[in-house]
Amino acid sequence: MSVFKIEYQFISPEGGEAQFPLEFDAERMLPIHQHLENLPAWTELGVEKCVHCPLSSEEYKSCPAAVSLVKVIEWCANMSSFTEIELKVITEERTISSKTTAQRGLMSLLGLLLASSGCPKTAFLRPMARFHLPMATEIETSYRVVSMYLLAQFFVDKAGREPDHLLTELRTHYLSLRKVNQGLGARLREAAPNDSSANAVILLDCFASAMPYLIEDDLEDLKEIFAGYTA
Numbered sequence: 001m002s003v004f005k006i007e008y009q010f011i012s013p014e015g016g017e018a019q020f021p022l023e024f025d026a027e028r029m030l031p032i033h034q035h036l037e038n039l040p041a042w043t044e045l046g047v048e049k050c051v052h053c054p055l056s057s058e059e060y061k062s063c064p065a066a067v068s069l070v071k072v073i074e075w076c077a078n079m080s081s082f083t084e085i086e087l088k089v090i091t092e093e094r095t096i097s098s099k100t101t102a103q104r105g106l107m108s109l110l111g112l113l114l115a116s117s118g119c120p121k122t123a124f125l126r127p128m129a130r131f132h133l134p135m136a137t138e139i140e141t142s143y144r145v146v147s148m149y150l151l152a153q154f155f156v157d158k159a160g161r162e163p164d165h166l167l168t169e170l171r172t173h174y175l176s177l178r179k180v181n182q183g184l185g186a187r188l189r190e191a192a193p194n195d196s197s198a199n200a201v202i203l204l205d206c207f208a209s210a211m212p213y214l215i216e217d218d219l220e221d222l223k224e225i226f227a228g229y230t231a
Contacts, residue, residue: 002026004130008109009088010075012102018075020109029116029126034067042191043067050183052176054120065180066187068117072109073191076102081199089134096134106200108134114180114204121180124173127152139221141207142214145170146222167215174211181205 004026010018023032041047043066045057055063081103089096089108098105112132115125127148133140149170153163164170185201214221 003032004029005092006112006132007088007090008105008134009090010102010105011086011088012079012083020072022112024116024129026130029130030118031068031116036062036067039067039070040191042187043070047190048183048186050121050179052121052179053183063187064118065114065122065184068113069110069184069188072106072113073188076106077191087135098135100135103199103203104135107203108136110200111204114184119180121176124149124152125177138207138210142211142219143222145211146219171212171215174208177208178205181208 002025004024006022006024008020008022010020012018024030025032039062043062045053045055045060045063047063047066049063053063079102081101083102085100085102085105087098087100087105087108112129114122115129128144131144131148133144136144146167149167150165153165157163181201181204185205188201
């Protein structure tokens, strides 16, 4: 099995230093080691369960998206959103560092964890997790999402199915993702007395809410970059 390794390091005047070394099955982009014992009550599937969740409480005791966040939430539970931190993200190929706020750093980490959590409603983002870009801007994320999705349609076509070149289903995925973010935000307000983690999910949701409109506008923000192809 090929392993994808990435480590997030946070240095904060309030919370000291925290490391989150993560390992994933690189082919399936699912976590190899996951904290599954003595889980807090807020991770139970029935707590603020997403309205469109397809998982059965008979088969799943815990929400996989919530479980993926436990260790991070335990660390940042008392941290303010605007606490200044130094963030380092380390892979085998490179190290990325940034001085930012707690909520921005957490947004980047939570995006990776949620995409690879095993939640069926975030599974479409697993290729993004495999080629994770820490602290990506909105336009960078837009570019990566659409590029990822259109590459997926190449494989859909090769498999003999009808490709979605007009991004119709991508818009549907993001409308669904908003419901996941809303459910997680409600869970995290119970889990953490301060607002850094819940606000990080809100920031993620801001992009999820914008993506359907970007598609409706034919990705005008990206169009001029490709003028060399369309002229």
